[in-house]
Amino acid sequence: MHSFFQDIRYAARQLRKAPGFTFTVIVTLALGIGANTAIFTLVQSILLRSLPVADSAQLYRIGDDDQCCVEGGFPGSASDTGDFSIFSFDLYQHLKSSSPEFQSLAALQAGFGGWNVRRGNAAAKFLTGEFVSGNFFHTLGIVPFAGRLFSDSDDMPAAAPAIVLSYRAWQGEYASDPAIVGSTIYIQTHPFTVIGVAPPGFFGDRVTDNPADFWMPLNTEPYVDGAETTILLHPETTWLYLVGRIRPGVNLPALQQRLSATLRQWLATRPTLTANGGATLIPRMHVVLTPAGGGIQNLQQQTGKDLRLLMILSLVVLLITCANIANLMLARATTRRAEIALRVSLGAARGRIIRQILTECVLLSLFGGTVGLGIAYAGSKMILALAFPDAINLPFSASPSLPVLAFAFGVSVCTGILFGFGPAWLSSHAQPADALRGANRSTRDRTTLPQKSLVILQAALSVILLSGAVLTTRSLLNLEHQNLGVVTASRYVAHFDPEGAGYTVDRLAALYREIEERFSALPGMAHVSLAMYSPLEGDNWGECVIQQGHPAPRHGDNCGSTWERVSTGFLDSIGVPIVRGRNLSTQDTAASPQVAVVNETFAKKFFPNQNPIGQHFGIGDPKYSGSFQIVGVFRDFKMNNPRDLVRPVFLRPLSQRFMGYTDPMMSTIELQSMDMNALVFDFDHPPADVNSLIRHTLSDIDPNLTVRDLRSFGDQVAGNFSQDRLLARLSLFFGILALLLAAIGLYGVMSYFVAQRTSEIGIRMALGASRSSVLRLVLRGVLTQLAFGLALGLPAALLFGRLIASQLYSVHAYDPVPLLCATLALSAAALIAGLIPARRAASIEPMQALRSE
Amino acid sequence: MTTNDKMIEIEELTKVFYTDEVETHALSGIHLTISRGEYVAMSGPSGCGKSTLLSILGLLDTPTGGRYRLNGKPVESLSFGERSRIRNQEIGFIFQSFNLIGDLTVEENVELPLTYRAGMPSSERKKRAKEALERVNMAHRMRHYPAQLSGGQQQRVAVARALAGSPSILLADEPTGNLDSKNGEAVMHLLADLHREGSTICMVTHDPRFARHAQREVHLFDGKVVSEDDLRKLTEEVEA
Secondary structure, three states, X not given: OHHHXXXXXXXXXXXXXXXXXXXXXXXXXXXHHHHHHHHHHHHHHHHHOOOOOOXXXXXXXXXXXXXXXOEEOOOOOHHHHOEOOOEOHHHHHHHHHOOOOEEEEEEEEOOOEEEEEEOOOOOOEEEEEEEEOOOHHHHHOOOOOEEOOOOHHHHOOOOOOEEEEOHHHHHHOOOOOOOOOOOEEEEOOEEEEEEEEOOOOOOOOEOOOOOOOEEEEHHHHHHHHOOOOOOOOOOOEEOEEEEEEEOOOOOHHHXXXXXXXXXXXXXXXXXXXXXXXHHHHHHHOEOOXXXXXXXXXHHHHHHHHHHHHHHHHHHHHHHHHHHHHHHHHHHHHHHOHHHHHHHHHOOOOHHHHHHHHHHHHHHHHHHHHHHHHHHHHHHHHHHHHHHOOOOOOOOOOOOOOHHXXXXXHHHHHHHHHHHHHHHHHHHHOOOHHHHHHOOOOEEOXXXXXXXXXXXXXXXXXXXXXXXXXXXXXXXXXXXXXXXXXXXXXXXXXXXXOOOOOOOOHHHHXXXXXXXXXXXXXXXXXXXXXXXXXXXXXXXXXXXXXXXOOOOOOOOOOOOEEEEEEEOOOHHHHOOOOEEEEOOOOOOOOOOOOOEEEEEHHHHHHHOOOOOOOOOEEEEOOHHXXXXXXXXXXXXXXXXXXXXXXXXXXXXXXXXXXXXXXXXXXXXXXXXXXXXXXXXXXXXXXOOOXXXXXXXXXXXXXXXXXXXXXXXXXXXXHHHHHHHHHHHHHHHHHHHHHHHHHHHXXXXXXXXXXXXXXXXXXXXXXXXXXXXXXXXXXXXXXXXXXXXXXXXXXXXXXXXXXXXXXHHOOOOOOOOHHHHHHHHHHHHHHHHHHHHHHHHHHHOOOHHHHHHHO | OOHHHEEEEEEEEEEEEEEOOEEEEEEEEEEEEEEOOOEEEEEOOOOOOHHHHHHHHOOOOOOOEEEEEEOOEEOOOOOHHHHHHHHHHHEEEEOXXXXXXXXXXXXXXXXXXXXXXXXXXXXXXXXXXXXXXXHOOOHHHOOOOHHHOOHHHHHHHHXXXXXXXXXXXXXXXXXOOOOOHHHHHHHHHHHHHHHHOOOEEEEEOOOHHHHOOOOEXXXXXXXXXXXXXXXXXXXXXXXX
């Protein structure tokens, strides 16, 4: 132990003696460790974190897929894969009653969102609310901070409407009011009693950038959404995720099989699901049990690939850092040869020498790690802002947690050992006699093979990172500059909630008319429109389209189309032209025939080689297939995911409501489609105060109408690329960092080369070598190492491109441009890094060089 | 003696070193002439300016003042490139510490000055290197590396390197300084043989035994050329 502390003291003294070296190493390490810790902070927060609940390991989800949010029939990809991950209320109750293996099985809303919430006479707020089953908190093992949490009795049709607030919402939205429990809060104008506050730190059942502010029992859904539009009581409408606590000792594969069988039994009893070939799909329907200690994994599934890639990239940067510092340590070891040889000659064992040098390295690493934590904190903040630009209330922060601190410490120690062991081993094998002999009689290149190899390794790794950076950047540019089919300039999108302001269906038409009139009259306003959803905001409705005269599509047939109800100015407001027929117009009234306009893809898909104008189609059932007549075709634009191909889209006018549905579900859908969420504004010249102008105009119409969010259409579109932007920027950052480190490494080795070979250069000059031949001598060394680095790095970069191909958009994994860019960047950096020592070598005065020998 | 016979002509040559505020006069008004085919030894106590003078003669350094003509051409104010070219083609160096390059074989070391001559084919370089090594009896070691040779052998390779370029003059700076007496004598005999074959040699030594191998001895003291008698008196005064 005494010798250990002696090693530490000696190491500290050595580092103090070489402040330039120490500073360089600490800064380099801080960058490498900081980058890794920053990415790990994100990985830990999103991928590795457990829910703050009791015994999270006992929690299991029935389902494994990100199916969302409200589905009819076989949900999402279940028709293809048979994987069932989202459930109706009826199916939930069926599974719950037939699964005694669960101590408790809770249901929670798959896709929750904002609600208009008001307390007393205060202005309404938009808070995030989630429907959950009465046993939700009990299943998770949560105890209340104040009041009480839900019980099964709160989740009964006749129960008094109750909500539980999150601790954060109680603190932030209600100023920690001690009288909150028992008070009344109006949600969408319906009174609820606050029965309790969840404990601090509890953010719900999933990691998301907008966690729930409050929870409502499932049975209050009809109360809030209205009896006509409720989805709770539609047995085939799936909208719930199921999470349960499994009893100890339960055989999971057997349970999974039994749950799948129960699911199939239930499906077989549903006529709408067994019709049209659905019965043939039922045998492959199944569920997958997945651990739910980390909650619902939607965000993890969305970001996991990118985060893992970033973790790999940052580890490569760390590897380059290690190679860089190992090189410095090797150079330093040469200057300490005499000292180490003396120690060996005095009887020091090799192990002792290695330990002493490693102590120095680990000490350096720990200093680097400490500084790196500061860089990680700043980096994490920046990354979170980039990754979640619209986050309202992230359940995690950039502050280093205990696991992050442990990671930083572990990485620091490992890094120290990694970069220190090679130099320590080589130093310990120094021949004392050689080192103590002093001046040599002939000059020798002491730039060792390990040093050159490390530079080659750095160059190769840099090529991979640089090529990856160019690939992801090109992918982002392709995404951003693709033809989305919409015009974003001078356009704004606002979201509002008339229902939350107390509007019933019968009052909506008048409200929409007034909104259009008032906004159209604003100075500089070219077009204004209302829509269920605006393009690329991340939401849309989809239905199965049936052409008139066609039989019912079979389950699994590709008959889906996005559909929207919009006001007549919608296409103009987003800059999309009509290419055939006419646009929706004021001539389309409640009394006139039901019409629709469709996009080019819709026309090609459902009416190939036909004139689509005048054709009829419907949704849901063949009996409705003549419901809507196509009056126009508009140019394709991207409505949903900008990465996907354009889907079929049809638009129906706000002025027409189809009254011919005889199925309650179809009537519900038709009614729900009358709720407009988005307002789109197209200005000739946007005024300076767009924000206040829009907000004031809306509140002038009705003070209860508030703008939930308002941003430019360009910002909304750009929001779709946040993750790609994060990946591209961080890849670029890591690429530049790698390039810088590789250049520094090369510079260091070549400077060392020049310093060590000063006398040789002097001899060469004495023998008649010109300055240019000395310059060439040094640069030849640089180019040789560069060539080896490229020879190793380029094939590896190609492999890396294949690895990330699925994360790229319109970029081929074998695209030569990134390889060329990486080669040019590295070559330029290497030449600059090599030119400085080369010029220094060429300016050596031969006489001085010979004297130094 | 005709002008053409004069290989080196030096007049009023001075060299001053400036370190911080100290001015050191290494050479003070040297006059020296070396003729073609002559073997001159420069001797004197440590610090007298022998090596400085040899560096200037070899165009490794430039004088502070005075005139220097090599083969009848003034060379005291040539550019770096011109000096490199003359060093490569007219001068052969033999250093006290051999200064062979450890990563190159014996043959490559000898060939090295020839690689700086534009246009010389590789076969010609190899032929000349072999001939030079044969002259110093080291051809059998041409594939070896310097570290595999004794000190005497290394110095013979250094002599071969100096000869390979067929220089006008050989400049030797204490060529026996790092050798034992036996190897030292062998190198001296080698230089004497080269002189007999027509080489012009200028050698710096502080060892009178080796200085006697030369035709003429030039004595330096405090940066000046002095006669042998004056050197003896001055040395005695200093010692007293």
